[in-house]
Amino acid sequence: MIRAHFQFKETITTILAEEQTWIDVAKEAMITARQDLERYIAGDPFFQMTLEPYTPDQGPIIAERMAVAAGGAGVGPMAAVAGTIAAIGVEAMAWEGALFGVIDNGGDIALITDRPLRVGVYAGASSLSGKVAFVVPPQPAIYGICTSSATVGPSISFGVADAVTVFSADPSVADAWATALCNQLRPGETTAFDRLPGSGVDGAVAILGDEVQRFGSVPPMVGAVVDENLITAGELY
Template identity: 40%
Template sequence: MSRACLDFSIFRSLSGPRRTDGNILAAGSVLRYTCHQDPSPTTHHHTSHPVTVKRKKKRPDPCSYRKRIYRSRVAPGGLVSFEVRIRETDLHILSGTDLRQEATAAVFRYRGQLEGYIAHHPEFVTSLSPLPLDPTAPPIVKTMLAAGQAAEVGPMAAVAGAMAEYVGLDLLAAGAGEVVVENGGDIYCCRNQESVAGIFAGSSPLSNRVGLKIPASRMPLGICTSSGTVGHSLSLGEADAVTVLAKDTALADAVATLVGNMVQPGQGLEPALGKGSAIAGILGVVIIRGEELGAWGEVELVPLGG
């Protein structure tokens, strides 16, 4: 595996005429099914000098992200599309069959486990550092604690990814066949078709222009994105998007937070990529900051039509 930094000119040179009638499967990271797409070059570990970008002092308005406007881009691709919203949990689900009742029950179940644990362990919510593993905790809590330890962050950095995967696994057990669960840009994806995960990166010119090709053989897969300029999640860095791939969706979520925290003004992307690459279980990392893009791991980059 290798690390690479790329500039926007690479993607301009690759973004010739393209058909865009492939089905978009999910967004936040936006999943696109690439049927009927004309062959075009892909970028796999290209190298170039990164571009130096001046950052805005004021964070871009994240309202469009909170309203989940990106979900309007989604075409279900033969799957049933529905949403489940319970307090802070806001899921967009694609499933082989209509399992919204089962999904709602799963969200209540796992929220109940989390809320019950937090009532006796309030530090679980507030800690920005890893907490000790707890053999008596509910399964979703154990998963988040383990992810936090691996990524050197607090366990709540893994909550969205953990919820997405746990609900997705329940739906597969209930007969979904295929499922995509998107939880504020953190995705558990189990499809039997090749997909492309396109990255939403706020005001970056690369936003929705760069995709990650994901073969069906690599699924199920967690695809999680953290941002220092978009959305409500806590990030201490300035990346427009950090997308992490892992089999463990909670781990991908926690590591996206870790890597995003390391993208600091005046520093290149290589240290952050190196940190993510050193964690066992991480398959790939992509960082977007303005016109800069850094990539490491099992990442095949493809240009999107925007």
């Protein structure tokens, strides 16, 4: 397996693949998607600034995917940027025949995998941080595992959770809902999960200090030793 660090402007990723060819096509796809988004934002800067749902006016596919996912979660389109860019990269790998490919865009992960895969959890000052991982079963289709934190990383958050991880067949949806849930969840308070049925979210896990909150179907959590050197810095928005 090849592990490659890839950064293009504010997009900072780790790519895993079996062949360099698939890493190269993922990079190209992510660059193209980001350039399409930048051109759109140049003509519609409100798309980037708003924290509320927003429908773009004839935007590129990446903007439309971000806006749809974020609208369902009740957040601004940029809440879905990292997961969407990661998904576009993995889709390019799959199109070229890859059966295994992972893109971690600052904790927002899109993947396909023909084998079980462990995804570690980094949750800031929580006692669980770096000590647990999700065991993800083989996923022949694109899948999203996206995490938002109010205590780690550069992203805007109005919450207190150390980590909220969301699982969905649509990485854009996973990313948007990770942000939305992280904004809303509080210790001992899980009513934010009430909005998830029918949203496209399979499951979610929130870590708030030593408290763990769960919704829906999530992969098993097991003990792990997470190497912090492998953590990918966040999308700088």
